[in-house]
Amino acid sequence: MRKNCNSCQHLEWVDGEHESDTGFTCNKRHEQMWAAGREQELLDNLESDKYRARFKRCFEPEA
Structure with missing residues (x-):
């Protein structure tokens, strides 16, 4: 299995009250x-299909 945001248990879609706080978030890295x-950098990255599909070591669950 390819380890990336699309197969990660820490990625979550959040429905905010405003457009600015609606979108993907990473519960492990946020x-x-x-x-x-660097919060905005993370949120901008999570908006990118290319970023979410890229292999990431942070996929590993915390011990």
Whole structure:
């Protein structure tokens, strides 16, 4: 199985109250990216089919 966002248990679609807070989010990486000031980068990446289809090591569940 190819390990990417499309087969990841941590990826979630969120229906927000506004268009700006509706979309994909990563429950595993969101907090660390937010803390690093890179939340928008993550959200922009998750909007990209190419990004979601790319192999990622972060697919592995946390121990």
